[in-house]
Amino acid sequence: MGIEVLALSLPSPSSHWERLSSSHQASTRGGSEMGNLEVGGAPKLAQPRALPTRAVLLPTCSIQTSKCSSGRQIEAYARKSSVVSKIYPAWFHPSSSDSRHSFQRCFSSSEALLTSKSQPASTSLVLGNEKVGVLLLNLGGPETLDDVQPFLFNLFSDPDIIRLPRMFRFLQKPLAQFISVVRAPKSKEGYASIGGGSPLRQITDAQGEELRKALCDKNVPAKVYVGMRYWHPFTEEAIELIKQDGITKLVVLPLYPQFSISTSGSSLRLLESIFREDEYLVNMQHTVIPSWYQREGYIKAMANLIEKELSKFATPQKVMIFFSAHGVPLAYVEEAGDPYKAEMEECVDLIMEELEKRGITNPCTLAYQSRVGPVEWLKPYTDETIVELGQKGVKNLLAVPISFVSEHIETLEEIDVEYKELALKSGIENWGRVPALGCEPTFISDLADAVIESLPYVGAMAVSNLEARQSLVPLGSVEELLAAYDSKRGELPPPVTVWEWGWTKSAETWNGRAAMLAVLALLVFEVTTGEGFLHQWGVLPLFR
Ligand SMILES: C=CC1=C(C)c2cc3[nH]c(cc4nc(cc5[nH]c(cc1n2)c(C)c5CCC(=O)O)C(CCC(=O)O)=C4C)c(C)c3C=C
Numbered sequence: 346m347g348i349e350v351l352a353l354s355l356p357s358p359s360s361h362w363e364r365l366s367s368s369h370q371a372s373t374r375g376g377s378e379m380g381n382l383e384v385g386g387a388p389k390l391a392q393p394r395a396l397p398t399r400a401v402l403l404p405t406c407s408i409q410t411s412k413c414s415s416g417r418q419i420e421a422y423a424r425k426s427s428v429v430s431k432i433y434p435a436w437f438h439p440s441s442s443d444s445r446h447s448f449q450r451c452f453s454s455s456e457a458l459l460t461s462k463s464q465p466a467s468t469s470l471v472l473g474n475e476k477v478g479v480l481l482l483n484l485g486g487p488e489t490l491d492d493v494q495p496f497l498f499n500l501f502s503d504p505d506i507i508r509l510p511r512m513f514r515f516l517q518k519p520l521a522q523f524i525s526v527v528r529a530p531k532s533k534e535g536y537a538s539i540g541g542g543s544p545l546r547q548i549t550d551a552q553g554e555e556l557r558k559a560l561c562d563k564n565v566p567a568k569v570y571v572g573m574r575y576w577h578p579f580t581e582e583a584i585e586l587i588k589q590d591g592i593t594k595l596v597v598l599p600l601y602p603q604f605s606i607s608t609s610g611s612s613l614r615l616l617e618s619i620f621r622e623d624e625y626l627v628n629m630q631h632t633v634i635p636s637w638y639q640r641e642g643y644i645k646a647m648a649n650l651i652e653k654e655l656s657k658f659a660t661p662q663k664v665m666i667f668f669s670a671h672g673v674p675l676a677y678v679e680e681a682g683d684p685y686k687a688e689m690e691e692c693v694d695l696i697m698e699e700l701e702k703r704g705i706t707n708p709c710t711l712a713y714q715s716r717v718g719p720v721e722w723l724k725p726y727t728d729e730t731i732v733e734l735g736q737k738g739v740k741n742l743l744a745v746p747i748s749f750v751s752e753h754i755e756t757l758e759e760i761d762v763e764y765k766e767l768a769l770k771s772g773i774e775n776w777g778r779v780p781a782l783g784c785e786p787t788f789i790s791d792l793a794d795a796v797i798e799s800l801p802y803v804g805a806m807a808v809s810n811l812e813a814r815q816s817l818v819p820l821g822s823v824e825e826l827l828a829a830y831d832s833k834r835g836e837l838p839p840p841v842t843v844w845e846w847g848w849t850k851s852a853e854t855w856n857g858r859a860a861m862l863a864v865l866a867l868l869v870f871e872v873t874t875g876e877g878f879l880h881q882w883g884v885l886p887l888f889r
């Protein structure tokens with residue numbers, strides 16, 4: 346329902362995805378781009394440039410996934426088409442000449458974008474005397490056990506992670522404080538078991554350095570910066586360095602292959618607010634690469650890693666390839682239009698297609714891990730799927746972390762320890778895990794190509810203050826999505842239709858919701874009266 350409402354509120358089938366997804370043009374802020382933005386809801390000029398991203402998605406929607414043995418998987422693919430068609434109804438109706446036209450434009454344009462052949466010439470045109478910077482965005486992680494609670498506080502303070510109804514927004518920070526204090530001991534255990542902190546900073550720094558070298562090797566001298574959302578080096582710190590270094594052209598590259606409101610969306614929204622406040626940044630030319638899961642180099646690098654790990658099994662052809670992606674709450678996808686699930690499914694299709702070209706036709710399945718809190722998340726869940734596969738007699742399983750490009754707590758602890766243990770208990774005999782890409786050379790080289798290919802789209806200087814202060818695309822879209830999500834949140838359907846008694850998933854969900862309400866009531870009481878046990882513990886005075 347939410348998506349249909351959302352689709353109705355959008356000015357055109359293309360405007361939504363076009364700006365949200367992985368089109369360089371769509372995510373570029375600059376003179377010509379600004380001319381196309383809609384102000385006050387009235388469409389201005391027709392888009393002169395094509396929209397490549399969904400053109401990449403659509404043809405692959407029809408890919409048959411018969412090699413994937415999971416019934417759920419096939420069901421998910423069927424749903425994918427309908428979700429996309431709800432967002433972009435015109436694209437799915439061949440009778441619409443408009444849609445045919447935009448499809449063709451998109452497709453040829455995406456091909457042009459995704460090939461690097463024509464790039465060197467255009468790159469040299471773009472660079473001139475410019476100082477090019479690349480800003481890598483990532484989540485960040487606690488470096489010591491003492492960092493865990495403040496890191497969690499930053500994470501739960503993010504309205505793109507916990508979406509409180511508008512009237513309860515003032516409780517965001519007290520609630521974040523409460524949840525982070527309650528969750529910290531469990532999280533600390535996890536971080537302690539992987540060496541006392543997250544390796545994310547070190548790995549991201551190394552990826553940045555390798556990317557810089559790869560760009561240099563391709564004759565594009567650039568400085569690479571790392572900006573984390575919830576821990577050091579914070580995005581704000583990276584921006585300070587960018588200003589100090591006098592960067593004139595900036596490519597923003599979130600290190601998440603697939604776009605989600607909760608990850609790239611959150612980082613880009615923060616960036617937008619920083620840009621708005623700063624005269625230097627308002628005038629700096631930049632472009633965003635919102636997602637890049639469909640790039641050939643990335644797909645090939647993933648396929649290489651899978652092929653290598655498969656070969657370690659005694660009977661490689663009998664191994665179930667088990668893609669495990671980080672989950673998001675279902676409402677992000679169904680109510681707010683987060684493209685994350687569609688992009689994830691397409692990504693799996695592309696990797697399997699690449700493997701098939703190499704003669705690898707193993708069955709595969711996709712599930713979602715790491716759910717937190719009382720609402721329903723994307724299904725199937727990784728833990729439940731592992732148990733089901735075991736029950737169905739699967740003996741060999743190769744886990745592929747698909748939404749991450751670095752090792753971190755959810756690969757090193759959740760997959761390597763928890764899911765492995767569960768798999769072995771469930772009857773799976775041979776377990777393998779594909780490493781995260783890290784600094785894998787094909788991958789880094791492809792990221793460098795993505796940066797180079799985006800350079801011609803770095804926006805021209807905005808022509809007026811009004812335009813300069815427009816949203817960084819796709820942030821306009823993200824804000825629309827989040828606004829839609831906000832207004833729908835109170836009306837979300839219950840995550841399960843049938844009430845079940847006992848300690849079931851249903852009961853867990855409702856218990857969680859009841860607990861959330863109780864916590865909210867408690868916080869309202871404490872904030873309004875200034876009394877209560879949170880004040881006694883010294884938690885709330887921080888915010889008074
Ligand atoms: C694509 C990747 C990720 C998505 C989507 C995502 C959504 C999401 N995450 C939480 C809650 C937590 N995430 C935590 C850590 C964490 N999450 C990701 C990636 C995605 N999150 C990373 C890379 C990390 C960092 C891991 C590290 O090594 O430090 C945590 C903290 C860890 C823990 O306590 O489990 C939480 C909590 C939500 C609620 C969400 C979507 C709304």
Ligand SMILES: [Fe+2]
Binds near residue numbers: 671715
């Ligand atoms: Fe997360």
